[in-house]
Structures are given as C-alpha cells and as structure tokens.
Amino acid sequence: MTNPCSSQRTSQHVSQRSRGAEPAIFGFHCRRLLPLLGLASVLLCAGCPEVQTVTVSIKGVEGAGGAASGDAESTTAAGYGNLVGTVTYDGTPPSLAPLVNAGDTSAKDADVCAKMSVPDESLVVNPTNKGLANVVIFLDKRPANIKPELAKPPAEPVKFDQKGCRFLPHVLSVQIGQPLLVVSDDGIPHNTHTNPKRNDSFNKVISANERTGVPCDYKKPESAPLSVVCDYHPWMKAYHFPVDHPYVAVTDADGKFKIEGLPAGKHTFNIWHERAPGDAHLLERKLPITIEVDKDTTKDLTYGGAKFAVRPVPPRRWIALERLFSGGDLTVSRTERQP
Numbered sequence: 001m002t003n004p005c006s007s008q009r010t011s012q013h014v015s016q017r018s019r020g021a022e023p024a025i026f027g028f029h030c031r032r033l034l035p036l037l038g039l040a041s042v043l044l045c046a047g048c049p050e051v052q053t054v055t056v057s058i059k060g061v062e063g064a065g066g067a068a069s070g071d072a073e074s075t076t077a078a079g080y081g082n083l084v085g086t087v088t089y090d091g092t093p094p095s096l097a098p099l100v101n102a103g104d105t106s107a108k109d110a111d112v113c114a115k116m117s118v119p120d121e122s123l124v125v126n127p128t129n130k131g132l133a134n135v136v137i138f139l140d141k142r143p144a145n146i147k148p149e150l151a152k153p154p155a156e157p158v159k160f161d162q163k164g165c166r167f168l169p170h171v172l173s174v175q176i177g178q179p180l181l182v183v184s185d186d187g188i189p190h191n192t193h194t195n196p197k198r199n200d201s202f203n204k205v206i207s208a209n210e211r212t213g214v215p216c217d218y219k220k221p222e223s224a225p226l227s228v229v230c231d232y233h234p235w236m237k238a239y240h241f242p243v244d245h246p247y248v249a250v251t252d253a254d255g256k257f258k259i260e261g262l263p264a265g266k267h268t269f270n271i272w273h274e275r276a277p278g279d280a281h282l283l284e285r286k287l288p289i290t291i292e293v294d295k296d297t298t299k300d301l302t303y304g305g306a307k308f309a310v311r312p313v314p315p316r317r318w319i320a321l322e323r324l325f326s327g328g329d330l331t332v333s334r335t336e337r338q339p
Contacts (some may be wrong), residue, residue: 040304077145077263079293083137087255087271088130098119099235100165108233109188113165118235121170123194123275123308124253131255132303134171134239136225136272139247139262140286147261150246153177160240161212162190162206167228167238171274172250174240176221181213182206191231193238198222218242224272224280239274264293271301275308283307 088251100107100118124133157179161168163186176178182192184206194202198220206214221244230236241248249257269285283303291297 005134010326016295023294026294072073077147077265078320079264080147080261081264081293082296083249083259083291083292083299084296085137085257085268085299085301087132087135087137087251087257087301087303088123089132089255089308090130090302093123093125093130093305094240096123109165109274112186112188113233116164118164118166121166126254129254129336131251131253132273133251133253133255134273135251135255136171136173136241137249137251137257137259138173138241138243138270138272139245139259140270141269141305142245143247143263143267145263146245147263150261155179157181157213159183160192160238162186162192162230162236165190165230165233165236167230168237169235169250171225171239171250172241173225173250174218175246176218176242176244178241180216180218182210183213184210186206190233190236192216192228193231194226194228196222196226196242199242216240217253217334224270224282225274226238264291266290277307277309278315301316 009213065071097120098117099120102112102114102117121134124206125131126133153175155178158172158174158181160172160180160182162182162184165186182202182204184190187207187208190206192202192204192206192214194216196218199222202216205213218240221243222242225239225241228238228240241250247262248258249256249259266288267290268286268288269284270282271287272281272283273283276283284301289297289299
C-alpha cells in the first residue's frame with residue numbers, strides 16, 4: 001500500500017508546479033528549493049493521515065535577474081524634446097574690478113599674466129540683454145530612458161585651456177567616459193588642481209605651451225560643479241562638472257542655453273551659479289519642467305542681485321602644504337601673509 005503521506009508524492013506535486021513556473025521566477029532555479037520542500041514534507045507527514053498539498057509562491061526582488069517585461073517598458077520614452085531658454089539678471093549688475101590689472105608688475109609672471117587685464121568672471125552679465133553667463137542647468141538625476149543616440153558619452157575631447165593666466169572656459173561640463181584634456185597657451189607653467197568631492201583630485205604641472213593635452217579623468221559624477229585652481233597663480237579659478245548623462249547645459253555669453261533629446265514628460269532641474277548662496281550654490285533646486293514631444297519647451301529664468309551676494313572665497317596658500325603632505329611637488333615663488 002502506498003503511504004498517503006509519502007514525501008515522494010508531495011515532492012512530485014510541487015516539482016510539477018515548479019517546472020511549469022520556472023521561467024518566470026526571476027532568475028531562481030527550482031532545485032534550490034528542494035531542501036526547503038523536503039523539510040516541509042517531513043513536517044506535514046509527521047502523524048498525518050491524509051495527503052497534503054504544499055503550495056510555494058516566490059516573489060521576485062526588484063532589480064534581480066529575469067525582471068518582468070514591465071521594467072523594460074518603463075525605460076522607453078513616449079518621445080523626446082528639447083529645453084531652451086535664457087537666464088537673465090534682474091537689475092543693474094555690480095562692476096567688478098579685474099583680478100589682475102594690465103601692466104601690474106607685482107603680479108607673478110607679470111610678462112604673461114599682466115600683459116592684459118584678467119577679468120573677474122564670477123558674475124558675467126551681458127549689458128545688452130542682461131543675459132547671465134556660466135549658469136549650469138542640469139537634470140536632477142540620470143533618467144532611465146536616455147535617448148539612444150545620446151546614451152554613450154561623446155568621443156570628442158573637451159579641452160580646458162589656460163591663456164593669459166585665465167582658465168578657458170570658466171565653466172564646463174563633461175560626461176563620465178568623455179576625454180578631458182588640460183592644455184595651455186601660455187609660455188609659463190601652470191599647476192591645475194581640481195577639488196572634487198567624489199573623484200580623485202587632478203593636481204599636475206602643465207608645461208608651457210602644452211597643446212597635446214594632459215588627460216584629466218573623472219570616474220564618478222559629481223552632484224554640482226567643482227572648483228579648479230592654479231596653485232602658481234592664486235587668482236585663477238574655474239569649474240568642472242562631471243555628469244553621467246547628457247542633460248546639462250552652460251549658458252553662453254547671452255545667457256542662452258539648450259538641452260536636447262530629453263525624454264518627454266515631467267522632470268526636475270537644478271540651476272547652479274558660483275555666486276548663489278549655500279554650499280550647493282543653487283539658484284533653483286528641483287525646478288519642475290514638463291518636456292513636450294518633438295518640441296522646444298521654453299523656460300526663461302530671471303534672478304535678482306540678492307541671489308548673487310556671495311563672492312567665492314579665493315584659494316588659500318595652504319593648498320601647497322596639503323600637496324606636500326600628499327606627496328606632490330611644492331614650488332615656492334614668494335611668501336604672503338594671510339589675513
């Protein structure tokens with residue numbers, strides 16, 4: 001007589017169910033359940049006069065292998081559109097004195113650095129249309145449905161130049177995986193020194209008239225633009241913004257910007273400027289904008305002088321001491337007291 005509580009019969013019932021459902025169990029194999037089912041059979045059969053049926057359901061973990069087809073559908077955009085606009089300054093902008101005056105013989109490497117005035121680029125306003133340059137508009141986070149043509153970072157290198165003891169451009173964005181080359185048009189050396197939060201610092205001497213370019217590689221995206229200084233010429237300052245998506249723009253000399261190929265729908269954007277208050281220097285945080293399919297969505301922004309009251313603090317001389325502790329080269333040109 002067959003034992004009605006036979007573990008074989010119970011196991012057959014469950015294994016038949018498992019084989020039929022195996023392709024949809026999010027990457028789990030039924031054979032991994034056998035020890036659990038064996039234990040269930042033993043417990044059910046202890047003194048049991050009737051045949052027992054064990055039903056096992058497995059809930060897939062989000063992000064595990066073999067995800068449902070709905071996940072793939074969620075990464076497909078209904079279409080794509082562009083964001084365009086102009087950022088303007090409301091009011092009369094302050095007049096900023098040059099960081100170095102032309103002909104200032106007290107400036108370091110004056111024959112190069114004081115050949116022309118070095119402007120203060122912390123607030124650049126077009127006098128014609130009040131357009132504000134060097135504002136960064138960027139998507140709050142990387143979307144899952146990036147336009148396929150934009151999914152890979154550009155192969156064309158971004159060049160970060162040094163000319164007349166100024167960094168050019170003053171603000172740039174670069175995608176992770178896109179080449180960034182530090183070059184120089186000056187006949188003197190510079191020391192380009194980045195100050196990231198998530199990446200390794202780039203801290204290298206750039207030779208005079210370096211036109212081939214020294215690679216500066218960012219491995220991780222940053223949450224906001226990071227400052228770049230020259231340890232030889234303390235007035236030199238610029239910003240790099242490493243990102244892991246293509247949806248970022250820096251306003252031009254007229255305050256205009258354009259971000260192309262955005263997935264249609266509602267997004268949130270951050271608006272950054274180096275003089276904006278707070279550690280993040282954001283003029284706007286999580287600004288909601290809805291992008292329409294196959295259209296240019298226009299978003300013009302205006303900010304008053306109160307938003308730009310903060311002036312970036314120039315780098316301190318102790319940067320060179322930190323470089324010495326970390327094994328970097330140290331060049332002393334002159335001694336200055338700090339206030």
